[in-house]
Amino acid sequence: MQALTAGRAVASSWGATLYAAVIARDPEKRPGAEPPARIGPRVPGDPKTIEAIRSALARGGADKIVVALTDTAIIPLWSALGTAWQGVLDRLRPRLVLFGADAPSATELGPRTGARIGARLFLRARGVGSDEVELRDRDGSYVRMTDSGAAVVLVGAAPRVGRHGDDDIDVMVLELPGGVDPRIELASTAPAELVHTTGTLVAIGDDAACDPEIAQAAQRLAQVLGAHVVGSAAAATAGVVGAGAVLERGAPLIPELCVAIGLPPIDLAGSASLVRVGTAGGKGVDGALTGPIAANLGELARLLEDR
Amino acid sequence: MTAPAPKLVVAVWLGSAPPVRSIRWLDGALKAAAKFGGATAVAAGAQTWLDLASDRAVRLGLPCVGVPTELSLDYLGWAQVMAAVARHLAATTILVDEASRPERFAEVAAIAELLDAAQLTRVVALVPDAATIHASRAAGTTLQTVRIHGPAVIGVRIPGPPIDEYPTPMPSALLRRLELTALGLDPGVLGHRALPPRASQPANRSVDRVADHLAVHATPRKGA
Numbered sequence A: 001m002q003a004l005t006a007g008r009a010v011a012s013s014w015g016a017t018l019y020a021a022v023i024a025r026d027p028e029k030r031p032g033a034e035p036p037a038r039i040g041p042r043v044p045g046d047p048k049t050i051e052a053i054r055s056a057l058a059r060g061g062a063d064k065i066v067v068a069l070t071d072t073a074i075i076p077l078w079s080a081l082g083t084a085w086q087g088v089l090d091r092l093r094p095r096l097v098l099f100g101a102d103a104p105s106a107t108e109l110g111p112r113t114g115a116r117i118g119a120r121l122f123l124r125a126r127g128v129g130s131d132e133v134e135l136r137d138r139d140g141s142y143v144r145m146t147d148s149g150a151a152v153v154l155v156g157a158a159p160r161v162g163r164h165g166d167d168d169i170d171v172m173v174l175e176l177p178g179g180v181d182p183r184i185e186l187a188s189t190a191p192a193e194l195v196h197t198t199g200t201l202v203a204i205g206d207d208a209a210c211d212p213e214i215a216q217a218a219q220r221l222a223q224v225l226g227a228h229v230v231g232s233a234a235a236a237t238a239g240v241v242g243a244g245a246v247l248e249r250g251a252p253l254i255p256e257l258c259v260a261i262g263l264p265p266i267d268l269a270g271s272a273s274l275v276r277v278g279t280a281g282g283k284g285v286d287g288a289l290t291g292p293i294a295a296n297l298g299e300l301a302r303l304l305e306d307r
Numbered sequence B: 001m002t003a004p005a006p007k008l009v010v011a012v013w014l015g016s017a018p019p020v021r022s023i024r025w026l027d028g029a030l031k032a033a034a035k036f037g038g039a040t041a042v043a044a045g046a047q048t049w050l051d052l053a054s055d056r057a058v059r060l061g062l063p064c065v066g067v068p069t070e071l072s073l074d075y076l077g078w079a080q081v082m083a084a085v086a087r088h089l090a091a092t093t094i095l096v097d098e099a100s101r102p103e104r105f106a107e108v109a110a111i112a113e114l115l116d117a118a119q120l121t122r123v124v125a126l127v128p129d130a131a132t133i134h135a136s137r138a139a140g141t142t143l144q145t146v147r148i149h150g151p152a153v154i155g156v157r158i159p160g161p162p163i164d165e166y167p168t169p170m171p172s173a174l175l176r177r178l179e180l181t182a183l184g185l186d187p188g189v190l191g192h193r194a195l196p197p198r199a200s201q202p203a204n205r206s207v208d209r210v211a212d213h214l215a216v217h218a219t220p221r222k223g224a
Helices: A002-012 A047-060 A078-092 A105-116 A211-225 A233-237 A293-306 B024-034 B049-058 B073-088 B102-117 B188-192 B208-216
Strands: A020-027 A064-070 A096-100 A120-128 A133-136 A151-157 A170-175 A184-191 A199-202 A227-232 A257-261 A274-275 A287-289 B010-015 B042-044 B066-067 B094-095 B118-127 B132-139 B142-150 B154-158 B175-177
Touching: A002 A047, A002 A096, A002 A151, A002 A227, A020 A047, A020 A078, A020 A227, A020 A287, A047 A064, A064 A078, A078 A105, A078 A170, A078 B118, A105 A120, A105 A151, A105 B102, A105 B118, A120 B102, A120 B208, A133 A151, A151 A170, A151 B208, A184 A293, A184 B118, A199 A211, A211 A227, A211 A257, A211 A293, A211 B154, A257 B208, A274 B208, A287 B208, A293 B024, A293 B208, B010 B024, B010 B073, B010 B102, B024 B049, B024 B094, B024 B154, B042 B049, B042 B073, B049 B175, B066 B073, B073 B102, B073 B142, B073 B188, B102 B118, B132 B154, B175 B188
Parallel strands: A020 A064, A064 A170, A096 A151, A120 A151, A199 A227, A199 A257, A257 A274, A274 A287, B010 B042, B010 B094, B042 B066, B066 B175, B094 B154, B118 B154
Antiparallel strands: A120 A133, A184 B142, B118 B132, B132 B142
16 A cells, blocks of 8 residues: 555655555466456455445545456466456556565566666655655656656655545456466465564574663664564573574575674675664665664664654 | 477576675576576676676586677666676576575666566476476565476575685686677667666664664554
């Protein structure tokens, strides 16, 4: 819903129409089946669930809803969703396409969408401003109403906007049969180990983990960030790291964001973004806080909770 | 008599700039490519980076193609460069080191789009098996096992062995230089995908600024 919230703010500011696009599998549809002569303005599936989705999208600020019906399983891969998504793009010809940065399909669909429409791409952007809203990424690049050309934005944070109450909005249904790319075949899925986590992690050093105040503050920050606290077996002994979050010394991690507290005995160089608390930083660090660790962690959590 | 399986021709795109923090992931991508046999490493950008890329590739027995350019391009601009090299090499499978620099993962999709290939991002393990590639992909809290058939661009996040320091690379005679024009690319046209020059951003040093940085990763509150 972050993308929708940011989209609402932008659309209101720019005087644009905001479409919420949903790709849904029609259980009644079979590959190769004849399309019905006319599809009514309804979304397939359980009516209560669909109505709840429609209501949520309307309250989130959508002006209109587009539902792309596909006969393929909904898997967050371009190979599975690309054809249906292309149908949406062909129909709407959007100037600005927003994805929630943490949405399961965002990394597969976002950049490919940008490449297909020749758009500029913004990663982890946020809405800035109130009257003239723009979207700005962490490098300082921005999308403004006066820009020419299309843009694709992976939204990391949305401004606060009031709820919209108009539930009576149009639903456009597009029937887009088939289209799975046979070159990518999903064989199975299994729970991922933490070493393969691509989200946010809080990594804690052994010394820091032994300080109850730091441990508590680390867990609070992790909760705000929706992150796991990871560390070595020694940190687990101190109680701050759960049994499933113990990593071998030197284990290489690849999270989107890692907050390193103290000196975790883990290889964090693969983090897309790295923030250190309790050490001076180093090469390629996005943030570094020296000084009292527990106080800094507590203040960070408070500031984030207040947003 | 059945037709022989089509041979995979593999190239590994190391990108347009050196890794942000560690060359471990670059080495891992090269090692993954070396599993295929006959793979070629490709890099573009400044000469010092091309020397480093070539040095690491040669250590793993891979030839390296370097595209020297002073251009600073966006994801689609660099994808045009790699797609042109892939066509030049007749490569059908492109591995992309997407862990060494955070902005590079977007190039996976862009290269795939330009080559009309399948794409797969966030691959943490892969095994070639004749004309098929078996891959494990990190997708949030799940690990997907995927079989790849035919032309594909694969973003890999596979670590090499830990390495703290490495010898300063020297210009290598083994680096094969390919100019943009030799690839059919006009630097003037490519320049339309140039990024505006930006000063490197210093690390955030105050609690307020770090909180601001973290805010784009925070879990959305209920009702927000």
